[in-house]
Amino acid sequence: MSELILRAEELDAADALAPVRSRFVLDDVVYLDGNSLGALPAHVPDRIADVVRREWGELRIRSWEESGWWTAPERIGDRIAPLVGAAPGQVVVGDSTSVNVFKAVVAAARLAGEERTEILVDATTFPTDGYIAESAARLTGRTLRAVTPAEVPDALGPRTAAVLLNHVDYRTGRLHDLPALTAAIHAAGALAVWDLCHSAGALPVGLDRHGVDLAVGCTYKYLNGGPGSPAFLYVRRELQPRFDSPLPGWNSHAEPFGMRPSYDPAPGAVRGRVGTPDILSMLSLEAALEVWEGVDIDAVRAKSLALTDFFLSCVAEYAGGLVESVTPTAHGERGSQVSLRCENAGDVMKRLIESGVVGDFRPPDVLRFGFTPLYTSFAEAERAARVLGAVLKG
Ligand SMILES: Cc1ncc(COP(=O)(O)O)c(C=O)c1O
């Protein structure tokens, strides 16, 4: 047996998170795409069957109150809050990430005041954030400038209203320095809006500690909420009274059943709600979050770094010289994925998937491998690198 296989066995035997894997539905496939769609937690189907059959089928309309449907967005927000370092009452769940990016950027521009005429957006962002920021800028009468996160400190100035950044780059897996960038944005008098899609559930974020103003994130990646599960929006407590939503639907009204013609926003995170929540998806997410019972996000981070370190050393052994890592080696700059560049990456990923290793391909030449510490083992990291080496050597 190779040394790396033995090493993987030792690492798995010493892994305190290893038992959490049994909380998920998994098979023999090495699933390294949890950074796109997390695996199914085993108890979710029964919970959803109960929601459909009993809460909807039998209780019907009564469930809005009796089954806690009405308050699900803020209740589930409070369940996500500790994972992203937020005290209760600041996170609300609902809508897609894209819609929440829109709410957050428009609200940030409004909070910044009219004399601040420019919004900065991460030039390396997942495209939806760029599209939405452009529209938000146009609607609020601001100009939009795309800069890389490294260029942000120099681009800031008295005209900057808000800056929209990704915590982890979806393509390279680079972790950006949220504390330092947030501090620089604040020093310029602007607001910091963070997209946590690739960090929520993968590493500690520390939203409150670092004074982040607004943040959004999806729940179908490392939070395993299921395909299209609702996103979350964080609004820092001090900003909530002035948070002026561009989508002030009736669910965010102080008295939604008052059916008043004029809008009076609810206090707190509820102000980030819009319309009727997607209850089936929302309650799937709530059930999925139970896998975090007894799990410490710092332990998740430690395992994530150990997994990606180990995978990189296995890649060096099995595929050295055939791929180039575009993910930083420094721990402080790495999220929970490894991105490797190679020729014909699209075809390579197809062959990997046929061989039982699922990652994904992002144009033009990146193979992405996401490591979900709740269910990925070191043996799987070794096997993925070994199969990659075999595929590349043809
Ligand atoms: C950084 C980032 N933002 C946003 C999204 C997606 O937004 P939505 O949930 O609206 O599809 C993704 C991935 O899909 C993403 O990686």
Ligand SMILES: Nc1c(O)cccc1C(=O)C[C@H](N)C(=O)O
């Ligand atoms: N949101 C997705 C979807 O609806 C279909 C397929 C993939 C996705 C993704 O999550 C893509 C992902 N954000 C990425 O980092 O590429």
